[in-house]
Amino acid sequence: MSGDVLADSWRELHEAFRHELAGLVTQADSLVVANVEAFTERFAFFAQELRVHSEVEDGILFPALADRGHRVEGGFTEDHHDEQRRIYDLGSSLYGIASLADRFEVTDAVEAVQHGVRDLGTGLERHFDWEERDVLPVVASAFDGEEQSWLLGRIIAVLPADPRVQPWVTASLSPAHRDVRLRHLHDSLPHEAFVATMRQIREGVPPEVWADIEARQPDLVVELTKSPPS
Numbered sequence: 543m544s545g546d547v548l549a550d551s552w553r554e555l556h557e558a559f560r561h562e563l564a565g566l567v568t569q570a571d572s573l574v575v576a577n578v579e580a581f582t583e584r585f586a587f588f589a590q591e592l593r594v595h596s597e598v599e600d601g602i603l604f605p606a607l608a609d610r611g612h613r614v615e616g617g618f619t620e621d622h623h624d625e626q627r628r629i630y631d632l633g634s635s636l637y638g639i640a641s642l643a644d645r646f647e648v649t650d651a652v653e654a655v656q657h658g659v660r661d662l663g664t665g666l667e668r669h670f671d672w673e674e675r676d677v678l679p680v681v682a683s684a685f686d687g688e689e690q691s692w693l694l695g696r697i698i699a700v701l702p703a704d705p706r707v708q709p710w711v712t713a714s715l716s717p718a719h720r721d722v723r724l725r726h727l728h729d730s731l732p733h734e735a736f737v738a739t740m741r742q743i744r745e746g747v748p749p750e751v752w753a754d755i756e757a758r759q760p761d762l763v764v765e766l767t768k769s770p771p772s
Contacts, residue, residue: 547726548603548690549678554723555595556670558714562588563663570659573652575639582636585659589629591707592666596622598697603681606693610684614677621669628665632658691730698731698739708739709746717754724755724762733765740766 566588569581600622604614635654685693701707708727712720724743728736740762744752756763 546682546690547687547730548685548694549682550722551694551726552678552681553674554715554719555711556674557716557719558711559588559592559595559666560670561714562710563659563666566659567663570656573639573655578636578639581655582633582640585632585636587706587710589633591710592625592629594701596625598701602693602697602700607677607680607684612680612684616672616676618669618673618677621665625662625665625669628658628662632662691726694726694730695732695735698727698735705742706746708742712743712755713747713751717758720751720755721758724759728762728765733768737766737768 566581566585569577569584573581600619604618607614632655635651635658638651639655681690712723715723724740727739731739743755744766747755
């Protein structure tokens with residue numbers, strides 16, 4: 543088991559958020575009234591997962607570090623609040639586009655969304671870099687591999703049930719990082735929870751991603767057919 547299960551998982555989540563932000567920026571660049579509904583749905587999922595990620599940090603990760611004498615300073619929680627304000631503004635602009643459809647000029651509202659997505663991305667990139675530099679190395683030193691695995695399992699257990707999340711993260715990662723994440727999930731979750739997660743991934747990722755998982759990690763895929771340990 544890797545000694546950096548939790549720290550690695552955080553980097554993988556950041557990679558997924560960066561990947562999704564790039565897609566949102568591309569989609570925003572061609573935003574018009576006709577496709578605002580699809581963009582709004584995609585952005586709402588991203589915003590939900592970002593909020594959960596921040597709440598887990600503020601509610602579980604940072605207190606766990608504080609219990610080990612590593613109080614997280616420097617405005618990370620304030621950053622989380624600022625991100626939510628930016629997301630609120632973006633949501634308001636998206637509603638504005640929908641309400642103005644076919645009646646008024648929507649150019650200003652579209653430009654507000656395009657600018658807002660890029661601005662949010664810039665802020666998140668700074669935040670992620672900051673966290674990866676100042677917080678994750680502390681996580682890796684404060685908790686051994688078994689403790690990190692226990693914390694990751696606890697975090698996954700309290701997350702809101704959403705079968706889209708694990709496929710979304712898995713499909714966003716490079717194959718090498720995907721390998722690491724699936725191995726960490728295997729090492730951190732009870733058998734039943736791991737199997738349920740793998741089923742969600744199998745059903746939610748593109749076929750080529752699942753084929754890559756089957757080829758690269760057949761021992762994890764075979765867990766889907768095993769009975770739980772007695």
